[in-house]
Amino acid sequence: MGAVVSSIREPLITGSKTYHQITEDLVSPTEKTPSVSWTLGFIVSVSLLLFGVFCILWTIWHGIGTWNLNRTVGWGWDITNFVWWIGIGHAGTLISAILLLFRQKWRTGVNRAAEAMTIFAVICAALFPGIHVGRAWVVFYFFPYPNTRGPLWPNFNSPLLWDLFAISTYFTVSLLFWYTGLVPDFATVRDRAKGFRKKVYNFLSFGWTGSAKHWQRWEALSLVLAGLATPLVLSVHTIVSFDFATSVIPGWHTTIFPPYFVAGAIFSGFAMVQTLMLVTRKVLKLEDYITIGHIESMNKVILVTGTIVGVAYLTELFVAWYSGYVYEQAAFFNRALGPYWWAYFGMMFCNVVSPQFFWSKKIRRSVIWTFFLSIVVNIGMWFERFVIIATTLARDYLPSSWSYYSPTWVEIGIYLGTLGLFFTCYLIFTRVAPVVAIAEIKHILKSSGDQYAKGYKAAQQEASRIESVK
């Protein structure tokens, strides 16, 4: 991290922190007994998780017939949830990899939690391809390994197989990246710990000593992994979008899907980061590390990607009209004005209209507004996937086969279960690891701590003076 920062930039760490205070603030949550709110949250999450497990077992035991999918709509909530969770994961990777390469210092406040979110979201997502199949017990047929069945290889033409590789790669790289960042922080926790806890953290930190050589290798590895992860931000959702784009179904078969999906993924990912961070900073009192400035930066990303998504929606409509291809026209007509019109307008409002509020600086910097809109965006992005998957399938080429689909309690239960899984993992994460990357925050303290950013204060005063003169 370069030390030269414009003095009028908004400080990224407030409260005139010292190095010791930073350590104290960030490590202490892992050392104290859990708070009441944490315990309550954990109970709710685990309950949801257990219900989800029950629903999954129910599905496997009784068959996909326990879901309401049908001869026309072969994918519903299952793949909708899959794409939604995968999309959510994207923000973490973008923050940790692309923003690292772009030297965006504000990423240090949120990258740890965002990366954790990525990993948990990918776990939730990866669940669905595994359980949505009719015969979950032969899912290993997907894997290309020398086998006694011929040997019989999977079909490398199938986008589902590409998904498998894309997601497993993504998960591996994300996990490595996250863990690499955690190593020096685990060492910090270790240094403060005693007894058995010390041994565990010593193991987890791979015997980190903080030597210059260690730091040098750590920096190099971080960069390499960032380099590896960067294309993944673009490729994973591109490949997920291929599930649809390479098909022949009108409404799926469009070349716009890869960029549109990637933008949507970052959009929803940032919304989820906001949701999580706003709660985390409040509960763990991290307002000094995740400042309003951080929130505003992320809101800007949401505004940009939301607008890209909006443009994509309009482009789809235009192309459907311009193509002169009746099936495409009918598909989009049906999306907007067919039996699922509510999903389409829900999606349009949540994803295109709601982020526009962030043009206002006040709303951008308002915690309440941000929290509310981040939830709205998450709902909207879920709707987007539902619209693309279920609405499109429900009415395709042959009118004789048109049908309608709504989920059963089992499908809803599995979705709730993944939310439970996600939050259970996240809550555990806040208890065992520093939620903000200590080492990286300390890196930028001297350049972005508020006690060092005197120019900013002066500029603010000057601005308010001019304002009052007016």
Next chain:
Amino acid sequence: MKNDISKSIWIGEQDLSEDKDFAAKVQEEFAPVSLVERLGDEGVASSLGGNRRDFLKFLGFGLGAATIAAGCDIPVKRAIPYVVKPDEIVPGVATYYASSYVRGGDYCSILVKTREGRPIKIEGNDLSPITHGGTSARVQASVLDLYDTHRFKHPLKEGRKIDWQNLDEEVGNAFGSAGSIRILSSTIISPAALKTIETMVGAYSNVEHIQYDSVSYAGLLDANEDSFGMRSIPDYHFDKAEVIVSFGADFLGTWISPVEYAKKYIINRRIKNLDNPMMSRHIQVETGMSLSGSNADNRIMVKPSEHGAAIAYLYTKIVGGSTSLALNEKAKMALDKVASQLKVAAGKSLVVAGSNDKSEQILINAINNTLGNYGNTITWDHTSMQRKGSDQALAKLVGEMNNGQVDALVIIDANPVYDSGHGEAFKMGMEKVKTTVACCLIPSETSIACQYVAATPHILESWGDAEPKKGHLSLIQPTIAPLFDTRQFEESLLTWSGEIKENLDDKSSYYEFLKSFWEAEVFPRQNKFASFNTFWDNCLHDGVFTIESDETAVANYSGNDQAALGMVSKPSNSDLEISFYESVPMGNGEFSSNPWLMEMPDPVLRTSWGNYLAVPVSFNGVNKFIGLNNLKDGDLVDVTIGDKVFSVPVMQQFGQMPGTVSLALGFGRREAGFAGTGIGADLNTSVQLNKGYRQYYHTNVMVTGTKGKEKYFSSVQYHHTFGVKAEDKKSGEIINADEAAAISATYGLVSQGYQGFLTDRSIIYNSNVNNLQDSLAHMHERREEAKHLNEQQIYNGYDELYTQGHHWGMHVDLNACIGCGACTVACMAENNVPVVGKREVSRHHEMTWLRIDRYYYGDAENPNTVYQPMMCQHCDNAPCENVCPVNATNHSTEGLNQMTYNRCVGTRYCANNCPYKVRRFNWSDYTTADIFPANQVPVNGEKIPYGADNLTRMVLNPDVTVRARGVIEKCSFCVQRIQEGKLLAKKEGRKLQDRDVRSACQTACPTGAITFGDMNNKEGQLSKKLDSPLNYIVLEEVNVRSSVNYSMKVNNRDENLYS
């Protein structure tokens, strides 16, 4: 023990009284006495010493003895290899036997496919001069009845098992002392069976045989007796008619002999010469949309009570005279034109009516007579015997029974308690009859009301003959030994009449009777064969025999039609009328115990598992289709017919006369196995007698309040129209009503520039025969566009690979397809397609590999219909194949899109990506083949899931895998048949011919609409069909390179008929 009054706990009276023996026994309860001593008699116990080892000895001996004793009488049920293989059975090779399907008056000449001695499939018999190899859905499904778990397995008395000897004795005694015996049956077309009834007449005093049909044709028969002196049905030649007018006769679906009529009808419906296209014109006058009506060029809608008036009106226009009967103006106007068209086609026209009113049928006879149709399109050489029932005779019987004048009643293959229209009265009458005997296969409302049940075998286990039409004889031969302790009713009658006295166990005695009957009665009528044995063997081999006759039968019309004109019923002026109709799969309940037919959707309504109230639907002139009382599909309503209330779901029906509703007969069975019991509403209780004839409509009807939605609305098609047109209220222009309904007024602006919604889809191409050239030019232009688009691609395909060897393909002639559904049931039988039940159908989980899509087009008020059989198109650039991650579906070198069930993981990606939506996923364990026992889904609340028992499983085709839950399945082009045909040709060292491989749907089709074959065989039937310019490929522009060609639907609609 003391006798203690205050004792609060006591077990028995001995406990309270001071019984010493009892007290001693109580003390002894746990006494250390050996088991042998306690249980065996004393001598044995003392001689054996009575220890543990002796107990084991006894136990061992007892077990062994019981095993041996039990083993003696147990028939071998499981398959074991033959020690000495019968000559005619080769394991793995099917054997075909010619036989006949007879159910009541329904008849079809069939070939029964047996595998290892078990019948598994029914095919049409090409040698039959009546059905010409065609079949119907009912015929195809009949094989399943053989393996019905609810069949009678032995004779019964008062619901308890009885053996034949006792039954014969008791029944014989009862008959002997009876003052009057009545034998009630459905129409019997078997000469030998009628002979057995004659023996009863000879053996006992006052025996009468009464026949009735579950749906009555008495009006037609009585009218013919009146007009021609013959109480029979003439031969209708639909192939010779240029103008066909049918007043509510569903001759393609249910009327008398639909397979025969469909075959003939379609001859004049095919386009033979494209330059000068000609086809017959079919005008259907009816209330609701019937299968025939949906195939008609023009429909004239009348209320059910107006049928008589409509016939009378046409009569006055053709024969003369005048009628004052009220008729709606539209129908009058149309009938004026119909009359003039009929006159032009005099001698080449045909007028038929489904009415069960004698006077109306007399008028029809007069119309045909005036038009000179007798001797041309209607002949009397081979009169049909397929309906003989008499409503008067039935009513008389019910009267006699209730007056206590009947002492014994034998009911053969009939269910009068349910379907006679006298239900309650009949049941009450039965209670007054001293002895009631039912000869039937499956329990019914009638059989449970009978004292005795003389269980009969299925027709595939029976000997018999049939003469459906005079001079056309058929034999019925068993294809399997009777599965249960059953006896043919003919043999029962022969036993009771004393014809067969000895050999009670000899089940072949009716066979001897049949053979000698044929030797005495049939053999002399022919001169083709010199010896009876060769004659018999030949008949048995062919299944059919036609007695040639040189004379032409002439019947002179001598009807009193003017008197009949005065007798025609006056139309009612009620606001709402209901028409009862016989549905194609269900009949009048005879078929409701068959799960295949229950699951088969009604071809017109597209609903299964129940009867749905067809309500009229109209376009509001702006943007909406509105059903009667604003009812929507699936709404549950109360229908009040007379004083009875039925709760039935609603289906909007295009082409339903406004002010009328229709509901199918044959549902609401109270005793019909698991499939039929309690499904739908029973209308037979509302069938009234009008002038002594059963009348299949009611004028006092109300449809009231929706009570919410039908819980399991089991419809298989939710969108019914393909660009129907209607008048726009504002502009008065004819617009695409479908499109207008889709683009509702609110969103008018949004949809500007929107090009077509349904009409532009390349799914259905249709044309009027008069502008065929224009339509063809349009279609070819569209096909050129599609081809151009398809050339703009980077994928070159592997077309050159398919030019070698076989390349399987199919041709479906939409003009020949009448939508009867025989192919869909044949496909279920051939390919072990499971039945899923009402709930699963309502969730769109039906498993049919082949479905028949039905679309309405043209005038929204009175549309035309197109049926489109839709199955896997075996695309050469298949979208399903490249998306399967595990290669479970792939392409064969012969162009087949193959499914490997073992490999399938069940992602359903292929089903999503199929433009034709023909792939079916096993959502639950429909076949009970799963490793998880909890997944067996009951079809209709049955205890053992349908298909889980070994009996039902006997119907499975061993050449086709039974699919477990979680895998995708779809049409395989009957790959097992392809394989069989290829092997046959290879063994015989010749090239494969068309006949070697025929798909199940192809052989089932009564009209030959489906042609399957090798596209590389340029000499083959398929290649010739593929040359036709009428052909197109569904969704050609998607470039999936489908192997199925459809040919354009052409109608001969007269647009001027209504103006």
